[in-house]
Amino acid sequence: MKIIVCMKQVPAAATASIDPLTKTIVRTGRNAVTNPFDLYALQTALDIKEGVGGTLTAITMGIPAAQKVLRDAISRGADDGAILSDRAFAGADTLATSYAISLGIEKLGGADLVVCGKMAVDGDTAQIGPELAQHLGISHVSDVTEILEMAEDHLVVRRVWDDIDQELYLPLPALITVAKGVNLPKLPTIPGMLRGRVAEIPTFTAEDLGADIARCGLKGSPTQVVRTFTPPVRGEAQEIEGNETQQAAKLAQIIREVLHGED
Amino acid sequence: MDLIRKLVSADEEYLRDESKKVGFAETISFPENHEQVREIMAQLYKDGTSVTVQGSRTGLASAAVPFGGHILNTSRMDKVLGMREKDGHFYITVQPGVILQKLNKAIAARAFDTSAWDEASQAAFEAFGKAPVQMFTPDPTESTAAIGGMVACNASGAKSYHYGATRGHIQALRGVLANGESICIKRGEIFAKGLDLALTTEEGNTINVKLPTYKMPNCKNASGYYCAPDMDAIDLMIGSDGTLAVLTEIEISLLPVPALSWGVSTFFEAESQAAKYTKLAKQIANGIVAIEYFDACALDILRKQKAENTAFAGLPFLPESYGCAVYTELHCDNEDQAYELLESLSKYCTQAGGNPEMTWVATSDSDRDMLHFFRHAVPESVNMQVERTKRTYPEVTKVGGDLAVPDEYFEELLKIYDTTLEEEGLLHAAWGHIGDNHIHVNILPRDMDEYSRGKALLAKWAGEVSRMGGAVSAEHGVGKLKAPFLEVMYGKEHISEMAALKAVFDPKCMLGRGNLFAPQEEVKA
Numbered sequence A: 001m002k003i004i005v006c007m008k009q010v011p012a013a014a015t016a017s018i019d020p021l022t023k024t025i026v027r028t029g030r031n032a033v034t035n036p037f038d039l040y041a042l043q044t045a046l047d048i049k050e051g052v053g054g055t056l057t058a059i060t061m062g063i064p065a066a067q068k069v070l071r072d073a074i075s076r077g078a079d080d081g082a083i084l085s086d087r088a089f090a091g092a093d094t095l096a097t098s099y100a101i102s103l104g105i106e107k108l109g110g111a112d113l114v115v116c117g118k119m120a121v122d123g124d125t126a127q128i129g130p131e132l133a134q135h136l137g138i139s140h141v142s143d144v145t146e147i148l149e150m151a152e153d154h155l156v157v158r159r160v161w162d163d164i165d166q167e168l169y170l171p172l173p174a175l176i177t178v179a180k181g182v183n184l185p186k187l188p189t190i191p192g193m194l195r196g197r198v199a200e201i202p203t204f205t206a207e208d209l210g211a212d213i214a215r216c217g218l219k220g221s222p223t224q225v226v227r228t229f230t231p232p233v234r235g236e237a238q239e240i241e242g243n244e245t246q247q248a249a250k251l252a253q254i255i256r257e258v259l260h261g262e263d
Numbered sequence B: 001m002d003l004i005r006k007l008v009s010a011d012e013e014y015l016r017d018e019s020k021k022v023g024f025a026e027t028i029s030f031p032e033n034h035e036q037v038r039e040i041m042a043q044l045y046k047d048g049t050s051v052t053v054q055g056s057r058t059g060l061a062s063a064a065v066p067f068g069g070h071i072l073n074t075s076r077m078d079k080v081l082g083m084r085e086k087d088g089h090f091y092i093t094v095q096p097g098v099i100l101q102k103l104n105k106a107i108a109a110r111a112f113d114t115s116a117w118d119e120a121s122q123a124a125f126e127a128f129g130k131a132p133v134q135m136f137t138p139d140p141t142e143s144t145a146a147i148g149g150m151v152a153c154n155a156s157g158a159k160s161y162h163y164g165a166t167r168g169h170i171q172a173l174r175g176v177l178a179n180g181e182s183i184c185i186k187r188g189e190i191f192a193k194g195l196d197l198a199l200t201t202e203e204g205n206t207i208n209v210k211l212p213t214y215k216m217p218n219c220k221n222a223s224g225y226y227c228a229p230d231m232d233a234i235d236l237m238i239g240s241d242g243t244l245a246v247l248t249e250i251e252i253s254l255l256p257v258p259a260l261s262w263g264v265s266t267f268f269e270a271e272s273q274a275a276k277y278t279k280l281a282k283q284i285a286n287g288i289v290a291i292e293y294f295d296a297c298a299l300d301i302l303r304k305q306k307a308e309n310t311a312f313a314g315l316p317f318l319p320e321s322y323g324c325a326v327y328t329e330l331h332c333d334n335e336d337q338a339y340e341l342l343e344s345l346s347k348y349c350t351q352a353g354g355n356p357e358m359t360w361v362a363t364s365d366s367d368r369d370m371l372h373f374f375r376h377a378v379p380e381s382v383n384m385q386v387e388r389t390k391r392t393y394p395e396v397t398k399v400g401g402d403l404a405v406p407d408e409y410f411e412e413l414l415k416i417y418d419t420t421l422e423e424e425g426l427l428h429a430a431w432g433h434i435g436d437n438h439i440h441v442n443i444l445p446r447d448m449d450e451y452s453r454g455k456a457l458l459a460k461w462a463g464e465v466s467r468m469g470g471a472v473s474a475e476h477g478v479g480k481l482k483a484p485f486l487e488v489m490y491g492k493e494h495i496s497e498m499a500a501l502k503a504v505f506d507p508k509c510m511l512g513r514g515n516l517f518a519p520q521e522e523v524k525a
């Protein structure tokens, strides 16, 4: 099986401290780490690779220094890594990012399984995984809490959301995003660390990927952040029944209600 | 307001420490500063009342368990008093009740309440804010220890392998003697002439001390008074177990945080491989700051905990082939150095008969936290196990060794541990500072019989260690529990010398009664 795991470098919140004089955050230079959720994704990919065999490549998009997360992935057991890095990718929202990563995955020859973390802790959107699946034209399951079965051509996964507990049969190729707690990520070994350090990491630019520049970076990003806030936790979930058309209609109605308070 | 009050039933907790022994006392005080300590001591001196000084009471040798008289508890002496900078080095003056964990947090976040600091301290703090992040290196596993307690016991931890025990990080001390006089000693200012030491109190009286003639063990040591020809006077007070003075102000020194801090756990199938690996790793001159060991029983206890207790479910999975572990911590200036060390450790692992694939390397905060959790889960789990036995046999406690020996005797000591434990059939777990030839072998008695046999075994080991020129207490201090071992280690004559030294500071034998000396020795002096 050909597995690709998506990883991101994020700032480490814990290492930031406040300068007593300027009251600003002191960046110690040791403040970039692998997105914690991606370590669960990597471990999921490693477990599946161990279970059914195959290859595991880590991919990231970011500044050249972000290749550190790929070395980290290799030190933990990934076979290799590739970084997508180009000024043209700068300022990308989730749509432009997932577009670029989808091209990266195609450049690597595609994958039977793509694994992402549930979300990146710096943006908290949880959108990359589903959008990426959309770009690749494959099905996906987000927020997987357990891998129940693995085989060359399918996975059976579980996800627990509020009071919904689902068991899903997922034919491959497909993409999953995994929740914290899906496994216990293992630490690198010394030989892994030494491999990660010297590994050749190819860099792909927008041109290498044959990307449409209008769909990359800031230019390709329709998202406008107006305000960020933590939504109140309402702790309620409803299941929508019926066929696809009925479900879509019901969903549209709920959205209208939330937006406009319409009945 | 009267600083001394009667002990009431709500004060019961002050009769104990982490050794789980219970003492007795009539009065208690909670002074807030040096002046109040002076007042208290001057008052108690009139009747020669016994005084037990308390830090956080995390001690394991019953040193803070009162032996009658008065409890002087320093928990309200918890202020950071000021800061000093000299040649780019930073020094912080704290009261003795400051808790290590809180101090470390404040240092890392550079967040101190400086409102009461003088101008010089404020200026030093400004420089501190611009300097590289600093650290206080002494790291006893119990991070709720108070700085006063750490100084009194000369506490140490994993990183003492490289940075040394608390002693090396204490720059100045101020304290109150039994008679209420004050004393202030700065490192590098007062030295003994041979074995004669003269100290002057702030009141202008001179104390002439004859230092004991014993030679201290050539290994990690927290047993009895620090004594050596021409020594710095401050070293006598450090590790004096609350028997010479009440420490009231302590100046500690800081070091810059290293650029990189990595943890490496290496697992072996056999103890002999771990010992060989340690010996090889000790050849590395720079960058290794801790070498810690966890034996097979300790790892088995963790496996059991992980399986049975959800609080420990997050412990990393330990394959059965992982027999025992050696943890090393690397402090490096740059990645090149760190990777070089990894290569050396990998080579030594193979040479020792191990497999470098059986390692865990932690370079990020979350991975370091994981290894920290793993290491700390060992003593915690052992304590939980002993607590379970205690429900049936309340008098049973863990019987823990704190013995260290010079390099050349370490293998012999390990063999003695193995054979005697097997002969006695006692449940045990061992872990600790293998880099310093200092492993805590803990006997976990399952009933009263095992408890007494465990204690007898510990006494036997203390005898063996003394024969090897080792220390009966390498880091926890002698306190009351290990006073008999101190006599085995140094012999009656030297104990009398120590008692005579104490009598010069404390003629009425008030301070820390029962610590270091069995009480009758003190009375004799």
Ligand SMILES: Cc1cc2nc3c(=O)[nH]c(=O)nc-3n(C[C@H](O)[C@H](O)[C@H](O)COP(=O)(O)OP(=O)(O)OC[C@H]3O[C@@H](n4cnc5c(N)ncnc54)[C@H](O)[C@@H]3O)c2cc1C
Residues within 6 Å of the ligand: B017, B018, B052, B053, B054, B055, B056, B057, B058, B059, B060, B063, B064, B074, B096, B139, B140, B141, B142, B144, B145, B146, B147, B148, B149, B150, B151, B152, B153, B154, B155, B156, B157, B158, B241, B242, B243, B245, B246, B247, B248, B379, B475, B476, B477, B479, B512, B515
């Ligand atoms: C789980 C656990 C792990 C531990 N791990 C370690 C370890 O790794 N390394 C280690 O060294 N120790 C360890 N200890 C032992 C203990 O934490 C240390 O001995 C510590 O230094 C004691 O500090 P304390 O403030 O609790 O002192 P206390 O227990 O309150 O007192 C200890 C001694 O210090 C004296 N003292 C306290 N304050 C003053 C003062 N102001 N002036 C004069 N004398 C004073 C007391 O009179 C007493 O003699 C551990 C303990 C526990 C429970």
